[in-house]
Structures are given as C-alpha cells and as structure tokens.
Amino acid sequence: MNATYQFIAEALFITFILLTLSGAWLAVKARILMHSVLGLAVCLLGVAGLYFYLGSMFLTMMQILIYMGAVCIVLVFGIMVGYTPRESAERNIMSRNMVLGIAASGVAAVLLFTVAIGRTVWSKAAESTGDFSIEWIGKSLLLNYCLAFELISVVLLVAIVGSIILARGGREEEV
C-alpha cells in the first residue's frame, strides 16, 4: 500500500515538472502573444505544484494567488488592451537574429556550465520539516527578515510611482 502512495507522489512530481517545462517552452516559443502568457501561467502553476510536493501548502497557494491570479491576469489584460488580430501575429525571429541568438545563448551556456553548473554540489531539495506554519513565516518576515521585507515594499512603491509618472507623461503629450 505504501508503494502505491509513493508511486502517486512520484507521478505528481513528474507531472509538475512536465507542466513547468512545457509551460516555459510555450511561453518562449508561441507565436501568438496570448499563448505565451498562458504558457507562463502553466509554468507558474507547475512551480506551485513543486512547492506542494515539497510540503509547503502556504507557498503553493500564494504562488497561485499572486502569480496566476494577479500577475498573469494583469499581463493578459495588457495584451487585450493592445489587441492584435490573429493575422498580424508574425514570426518575430528573423534568420539573422536566430543565428546571433544561437551563438549568444551557446556562449552563455558554455560559460554557465563551466562556471556555475559544473562546480555546484547538488543536494536534495529541502522538504519542509518541523514548524513552518503561517505564524512562523509571519514572525520571521516581520522580525528576523524585517529589513528585506520593507525594502521589497520600497521597490513596489518605486514601481507604482514610476508607472504613474509614465502614464501622466503619455497623456500630456497627446494634448
């Protein structure tokens, strides 16, 4: 019986990995912008599944709520406002750009492999053990890691102010 459970858990893990990879592939490869964003959503859902596999229910739900429910929706909304009909969706990768792209990514891959991946000691992903409750997360965010938490909110504030300035600038030019 325990082997069955093990099998189900492993199957879920492989499903999540496949979701993540196929979503990422679709996000990069799709020719229609909308499909790219939906691919991104599938990819993020897969990542949420991986959090679930590692035993952090709270992080899973936050991933779905924030990345799928907020970020992707705002992206889709942006695409819909600047709607391009299906016919004008064209290949944005020219043959010359493709050669350059392959060359650049090849160099980057070699560098990455020699510098980072080759030297990394791979350890097993940390499963949540012990007390990782919401209270623990809240206390550590507001006590131990308070500075990082507040700095992130400053970044968000800068983003909001910047977007307001950009939007206002656009409006004044039209007049």
Added chain:
Amino acid sequence: MQQIIDLIQTYSLLRMLIAFLVLIGIVFLNAIVMGYLERKIAARIQRRWGPMEIGVQGWLQMILDGVKMLAKQLIVPRDADRFLFRLAPLLCFTPVVMIFAALPFSKALYGINLHIGLIYIIAMASINVFAILIAGWSSNNKYSMFGAMRSVAQNIAYEIPILLSLLSVVLTTASFDLQKIVEAQSGWLWFAVYPNLFVAFVIYLIAGCAETNRAPFDLPEAESELTAGFHTEYSGFGFGLFAVAEYGNLFIMASIASIMFLGGWNGPFGLASGPLMGAFWFLSKVFVLMLVMIWVRWTYPRVRFDQLMNLAWKYLIPFSLVNLLITAFLVKMI
C-alpha cells in the same frame, strides 16, 4: 513528498474519489435548484408566472434544460482558438468543485480540512477570472472581448475589499482554518453581531455580488450592450458549464459569508448542531443569502461602469481598510 503521502493516508483514496463524485453532484444539483428558484422568483417579482408547463409549477424545467444542453452541438466559431475555446468552460468549472471540497458543511461533513482553508479558497477562486479571460479572448469576437475585459477590471477592483473584509475576521480568530473560525463563533456570538465585523460583512456582501458578476454588477454580460458578454459564442454544454459554475460561485460566495460572519454550521440560540443538523443550519444560511442575492438582482437596475469602479476604489476599499485598522486595534486592546 512525505506531505503528499501523509495527505493520501489521512484521506484514503476511496474517500477522495467518493467525495469528488458527491461534490460534482452537489454542484450540479445546486445549479438546478438555484436556476429554478431564480426563474420563479424573477417571475414573481415581475408579476408573471415563470416556468409552469413541465411538472407541478414547472419544477422539472431545469432538468429538461440540462438534457437539452447535453443533446446540443458544441459549435466552435471558424476563427476561434479551438483548443482554448473548449478549455475555458472546464477551467471555469474545475475550481468550483475544488473549492466545494474545502467547505465545511458541518463539523464532520467536509471534503478536506486545510489549516489554510481560506487562502486555498481565495486562490482557487482567482482562476475563475482566468477562465473568463480565455473564453472572451478565444471567441475572437468583440462582444466577448469587451465582456472579458470588463470582468477582469471588475474582479481586480473587488478582490481587494473582499480580502480586506475577510482579513478582519482572520485577525479576530488568528486562524485561516475554516473549522476553527466556525468553532470560534459557537453559541450566540456570530461575528456579524460585532459592529466592526458587521461593517466587514456588508462590504463583503456588496463586493461578493460584484465578484460573482451578478446584477446590479453584471457588466461582463450586460445583455443590452454585449449580447451575452464573454459566453456569447458558447452553445450546448459549454454554455451549460458556465451557468453551472456561475451558480457554484454564488454558492461559494454565500457559504464563505455564512462561515466567516454567520456562524457556519452553528445553530441559532445555541441549538444542537450535529453532523446533519449542522449541515442543515449551514445550508439554510447559505440559501437565505443566495435568495437575498436573487432578490437584489431582480430589483435594482445595472450600474454604469464608472459608477462600478468608483464604488470599489473610492468607497469600499477605504472603508474596508479603516475597518481593518479598527479591528486590529480592538483585537490588540481586548
């Protein structure tokens, strides 16, 4: 991995399967009952009879409508995105069943009990917007597009007051666990009795009405302007699933209101709330709230879009923020 294995061991596979089948049945049954009630009450409010032909007082009408939808062809428009067009109704329906699994019908009657049940429900509910967007975009039709865009603007605006008003309850109980929140309201002290939480309750009801896309906030499917909004192109059971999911979302909205503010499965006057009586009290609260929503829908005219946005951003969000601050102050003081 160990967590998944533990989860399966606590709720055995057979129990999960039965729970999901029963829950799907409940979602459809809810749609049938609510569809019939809505048509009958709408007719009563508009001084006409409503469905009368099939069965006594037309009570078989919705079942026959369901059979009709099953028998109809699912037409996909020529220029639509075929895969996404067919995916959208399923994507709208699945989260509804998943949320039903986390609702505590009574102390012993629930699909799954999560320690972050409330967050789970809110996260799953956010997928609903996605389904509407995909439906609207893949139809390749300007009415559907506009319906979907309105729906997103509305949902983003009204999600904030919903979360803020629910957060004041979470502050009071210091738990996201729905069972614990219900248990905290045993006896007469339902949360809607406290003045600050009563304000949160009213804000939640208004925002929830908008979140489920119902009149007077049903701009995503405003018939007079947009034909039928995001589901204009859907026929047969694609449309049927959207309708079922809409009533499912209404049920979820009402049941969260009754869990968070009206004591969930606690009976009034401290009456007994065993497994079955608890479910009875819970369902009666939910149905009273849903009947109020139907009543509101057929009484008030549709608001304009700027009025809708003003209501959310200028009134509901500031009010709920201030209310949250007052609640935090009270929780700290008392």
